Amino acid sequence: MTSATRCLSVCLRAGVLLLCADSAALHATDWIDLRGATPVHGDAAAGASKATVCVACHGPNGNAIVPAFPRLAGQHADYLYWELVNFKRGTRPQSPMTAQAANLSEADMRDLAAYFAAQAPTADAAPASPSDRGEVLFHNGDPARGIPPCQGCHGSDASGIVDARFGSWPSLRGQHADYVVARLRDYRDGKLTDSSNDFVMRGVAGTLDDESIAALAAWVASLPPTAAH
Numbered sequence: 001m002t003s004a005t006r007c008l009s010v011c012l013r014a015g016v017l018l019l020c021a022d023s024a025a026l027h028a029t030d031w032i033d034l035r036g037a038t039p040v041h042g043d044a045a046a047g048a049s050k051a052t053v054c055v056a057c058h059g060p061n062g063n064a065i066v067p068a069f070p071r072l073a074g075q076h077a078d079y080l081y082w083e084l085v086n087f088k089r090g091t092r093p094q095s096p097m098t099a100q101a102a103n104l105s106e107a108d109m110r111d112l113a114a115y116f117a118a119q120a121p122t123a124d125a126a127p128a129s130p131s132d133r134g135e136v137l138f139h140n141g142d143p144a145r146g147i148p149p150c151q152g153c154h155g156s157d158a159s160g161i162v163d164a165r166f167g168s169w170p171s172l173r174g175q176h177a178d179y180v181v182a183r184l185r186d187y188r189d190g191k192l193t194d195s196s197n198d199f200v201m202r203g204v205a206g207t208l209d210d211e212s213i214a215a216l217a218a219w220v221a222s223l224p225p226t227a228a229h
Contacts, residue, residue: 047115134219174225
């Protein structure tokens, strides 16, 4: 068993434990089980005609300029689709995406996901300064503090795992540091509990202090962005 496989196994077990502990207090329709979800397919050309409003926050072709908004270009289509589903369900914390996703159809969400996944990600003009601690945490974690490595779920190069079963897990490579920090804090604070993936990330983020979150975010943001595997 490789180190990455062991990381994946540990994270999945942690997520399942949290899911089992918390789901007793939830109705079956309150969260989505993405374990073994069917891969998502959409029409990228149709998505291009629906993406005009997205540019205001996420930039041309999904390359966001404002660091508080995530880069969508080159991201896994499955991940993008399920994020839209969760916003449409109204279970995510209130944000500009709540209203934008409310009226999207199933076809709209699939087409938009396919379109942005097909776009080429571009590097920021002033990329974040890398953090040695961030790189160590990403690849090795910190066993003494119970922090698992990130590479088990997000790939050794932070661009995801080459396996269709895990398409709903995002690439982190080149993602904006500000966005990654906010997202990890939301997981740690229990604000995101909409899917089985959220339960996994809640368990991971619960081991991270602010310094570790900032270090991880700076390191993944410093990597030249590439299309997700």
